[in-house]
Amino acid sequence: MILPPGYPAELSDILDAHAKDGLVPGWYAVNFLNLGRDIGAAIAEIAPEAKKFASFGGRSLPFLFGRADVSSCRSYDPRELYGPIVRSFFPFVQLCSSADTVLAEGDFDLILVNLELGGLDGAPDPDWLRASCACAPVLAYRYNMGDASPIAPCHDFLDDGSVFDAQKALSWKKALSWKKAFVGDKQARTIKTVTFYGLS
Amino acid sequence: MLCAALNLYESNEVAEMRKSVYAGPGYTVFKSFIAPDIARDLGKRWFSGMYNHLLHDGFIKNQELAKDTPSFLIRRPNECDWSICHQIWQAPLDETAHNIAMECQRMRNLIEGRPLYYATRIHDSLVMQYRLCRTLSPGVTVKPHADFMEESRHDPSGSHAFDPRRTQMTLFLSDYGTDYDEGGFKFMTNDERYVTFGRDVDVGAGDLVIWKYTNKHEVSDVRVLNDSVLGFSRIVFPLFEGVMAR
Numbered sequence: 133m134i135l136p137p138g139y140p141a142e143l144s145d146i147l148d149a150h151a152k153d154g155l156v157p158g159w160y161a162v163n164f165l166n167l168g169r170d171i172g173a174a175i176a177e178i179a180p181e182a183k184k185f186a187s188f189g190g191r192s193l194p195f196l197f198g199r200a201d202v203s204s205c206r207s208y209d210p211r212e213l214y215g216p217i218v219r220s221f222f223p224f225v226q227l228c229s230s231a232d233t234v235l236a237e238g239d240f241d242l243i244l245v246n247l248e249l250g251g252l253d254g255a256p257d258p259d260w261l262r263a264s265c266a267c268a269p270v271l272a273y274r275y276n277m278g279d280a281s282p283i284a285p286c287h288d289f290l291d292d293g294s295v296f297d298a299q300k301a302l303s304w305k306k307a308l309s310w311k312k313a314f315v316g317d318k319q320a321r322t323i324k325t326v327t328f329y330g331l332s
Numbered sequence: 333m334l335c336a337a338l339n340l341y342e343s344n345e346v347a348e349m350r351k352s353v354y355a356g357p358g359y360t361v362f363k364s365f366i367a368p369d370i371a372r373d374l375g376k377r378w379f380s381g382m383y384n385h386l387l388h389d390g391f392i393k394n395q396e397l398a399k400d401t402p403s404f405l406i407r408r409p410n411e412c413d414w415s416i417c418h419q420i421w422q423a424p425l426d427e428t429a430h431n432i433a434m435e436c437q438r439m440r441n442l443i444e445g446r447p448l449y450y451a452t453r454i455h456d457s458l459v460m461q462y463r464l465c466r467t468l469s470p471g472v473t474v475k476p477h478a479d480f481m482e483e484s485r486h487d488p489s490g491s492h493a494f495d496p497r498r499t500q501m502t503l504f505l506s507d508y509g510t511d512y513d514e515g516g517f518k519f520m521t522n523d524e525r526y527v528t529f530g531r532d533v534d535v536g537a538g539d540l541v542i543w544k545y546t547n548k549h550e551v552s553d554v555r556v557l558n559d560s561v562l563g564f565s566r567i568v569f570p571l572f573e574g575v576m577a578r
Contacts, residue, residue: 133354134524134546136482136494147496151354154347156445158497 133157149220171195171273175242179269182241186268188261192244193222206240208233235264245272346442349542353443353499358522358544361533362439365503365540366432372537374429375505375565378416379466386425387416394489397461398578399454412468417461421454429567433462436501436540436569443542444497451571458490458571464505467516467554468563474551476518481546490573498545501569502529506562507536515553516564519543 133147147157172195175182183203187193196202206226207218218225243265352360377383388404403425406415420437424430434452437460441450451460467473477483480495502517508530517529522544529535543549556563 133496133522134481138482139494148355151351154351156350156443156497157354158445158495 171271172199174271174273175244178271179242182269184239184241186235186240186243186264187225187245188243188264189246191246193218193225195244196222235267237267240268243268243270245270350443350445353542353544354496356522357527358547359519359533360443360542361535362540362542364538365436365439366538368507368536368538370428370538371503371505372507372562374426374432375464375466375537375562377426378429378464379414379561379565383425392417394487394572396578397489397572397575399575409473410469413473414464414466416464418463420452420460420462429462429464432503433460433567433569436462436503436567439540440499440501440542440569444499454576458573459575461570461572463568463570464565465568466563466565467512467551468556470554472550472552473554474549476548476550478548479545489570494546496544496546499542500545501567502541502543503567504530504535504537504539504541505565505567506560510557511560511562512554512556512564514555516551517541517566518550518552520548522547 133144133151135141135144150157171192175195183201185192185196185202185205187196187205187207187209189209193205193207196205202224204226205222205224206228208228209218218227245265349360349362384405386403388402390404391406391408392401392404397419399421401419401422403416403418403422406417407413408415418425418429418433420430420433434449437450437452438448440446441448450456451458453459479500480492480498482492482494485492506512508516513531515528516531518526519529520526527533529541533541535541551564554564
């Protein structure tokens with residue numbers, strides 16, 4: 133894909149792979165390269181020794197690319213179209229389904245969650261998420277494109293054309309921000325929510 | 333039926349169109365999106381000038397487009413070259429044109445993976461204007477450029493940061509070989525070849541072309557045939573940022 137001057141050449145291949153597999157080569161694919169440093173800093177703050185990662189929603193995986201200290205990584209992504217992209221760029225990733233997996237203490241050092249993916253069909257239900265997020269520190273993040281509406285950014289990131297269900301998205305966010313699940317018991321864990329501001 | 337797109341597409345059809353835009357030639361052609369006679373009548377209705385009294389006759393800057401901006405007429409680059417700009421969130425002056433614009437936007441949203449009515453509501457982060465454009469002048473009327481490729485803009489409609497998702501649409505209202513020839517809408521494909529729609533690609537009145545906005549494009553070298561009032565006529569659908577706040 134033709135890039136503007138100054139963009140890294142590797143981005144072209146990534147965008148082409150998105151398009152070839154039927155995904156929209158959108159803002160996310162462009163900007164993970166720009167946001168890598170910010171995500172890396174957030175990981176270093178929350179879990180500096182982390183080697184075992186889980187990604188809920190799949191979009192966090194690019195931020196792990198090139199990290200020498202990743203010993204294992206699992207991706208929980210409901211979208212079939214995303215699989216080929218993940219496999220082509222991140223062969224070390226194990227693709228998993230939340231339907232048949234129960235996360236346990238010690239499975240992961242850090243869980244990465246992209247909050248934009250809450251409305252997808254097949255996204256993990258809030259109970260599974262709540263239980264799973266209690267197993268390890270969580271870095272939950274979203275991008276902010278400058279929208280005043282809390283829903284609009286979710287719309288913008290459904291780059292595979294998946295059906296958006298606002299009610300599901302809201303219930304998922306509610307589950308993730310329900311502090312009792314992460315802070316109020318003896319197994320209290322760290323959850324950090326971060327908003328990254330995009331270039332657009 | 334006014335628009336063939338009133339029925340939602342099967343997802344595999346959308347996927348094929350999307351691949352054509354992003355991984356194929358850089359565009360997809362929806363033949364007979366509206367009936368050719370409806371398209372030509374629409375063009376004649378507005379480009380005859382009979383409804384110009386309904387329009388604000390003067391240029392309004394992109395950056396000054398606001399919630400209460402009325403429909404307006406731009407005569408650029410020459411007096412005979414018109415762009416009639418309607419805001420999708422305003423009460424329509426032409427119900428037919430308004431409904432067609434709404435259906436076109438639904439198509440774009442399906443391809444770009446956005447909510448079905450995105451950009452048709454004033455609260456959306458981007459909102460749509462539909463422009464009925466007529467070119468009668470020879471020479472270059474729209475200079476070669478690419479949008480959302482971080483090119484600087486004198487009067488931007490919003491951010492022009494790199495965004496390969498963005499598409500533009502052209503709904504043709506006239507016919508190459510009948511109303512004009514030689515040039516028209518020229519587009520650089522994904523493999524960096526230039527094509528002229530109507531001449532190199534089978535496109536005529538009523539056909540909708542959805543194309544990748546980051547590819548270079550221009551309008552030039554139009555020669556009007558048969559004293560056509562239409563010349564090279566089409567509707568384009570720019571999106572604007574920040575209108576809600578103005």
